[in-house]
Amino acid sequence: MERDRSAIAQTDPFALFEEWFQQARESEPNDPNAMALATATPEGAPSVRMVLLKDRSPDGFTFYTNAQSRKGEEIRANMQAALLFHWKSLRRQIRIEGPLSEVSAEEADAYFHSRPRDSQIGSAASDQSRPLPDRQTYLDRIEELARLYPEGDVPRPAHWTGFRLRPRRIEFWLDRPNRLHDRRLFQRVDPHADWADTLLYP
Known part of the structure; x- marks a missing residue:
């Protein structure tokens, strides 16, 4: 150089x-x-x-x-x-x-x-940047979505863009x-x- x-x-x-x-x-x-x-x-x-x-x-x-x-x-x-x-x-x-x-x-x-299924669920479950009372609340949401959509893609939230x-x-x-x-x-x-x-x- x-x-x-x-x-x-x-x-x-x-x-x-x-x-x-x-x-x-x-x-x-x-x-x-x-x-x-x-x-x-x-x-x-x-x-x-x-x-x-x-x-x-x-x-x-x-x-x-x-x-x-x-x-x-x-x-x-x-x-x-x-x-x-x-x-x-x-x-x-x-x-x-x-x-x-x-x-x-x-x-x-x-x-x-195109994201891994767990990432789809994690994003759909998150109220990103909003106050979170405790981590378990978020984990419970993730578990509920996994039950609601046991296989295949998770619907993209309208606000995720x-x-x-x-x-x-x-x-x-x-x-x-x-x-x-x-x-x-x-x-x-x-x-x-x-x-x-x-x-x-x-």
Whole structure:
């Protein structure tokens, strides 16, 4: 790697994301698809948590959640978000920002029913982010659903859905010696326009 030039290619950012993501799948010990999802409260305060990327394409980056959870309510109130992938094994990170859209019911059904049966039951039984009097209450709900649906898929709750972030900004960050890090920002306002890119000071 030459010190006097960027190691982050000027290329299609989705192709570059895919290259880095595949390398992370080979090097990260757990969940290379884990990403921080940042939203905002109704008062404008930041709110962040880890979620899992479940699909990616030039259309955007997709994750699934309970829309009645805190994150779901924040998303529905303000359909914008930011994502952060940090792959410690590679000493790289990617920041992604843009508007959100909800996936179709068909997409949500397909993903929900691709999950292990126990995960379907666990999600259907959960009032995510709501106060829980004791853990046994949740376990009792799980047991009741398992009895109600002894085999096959569990119906997807209407409030369990997915969201897709269509990026307007994608920033790639690469660790380099002496904290002379490498950063390249890709951005576009119009989703049909070409990406513009620039290096950033570390």
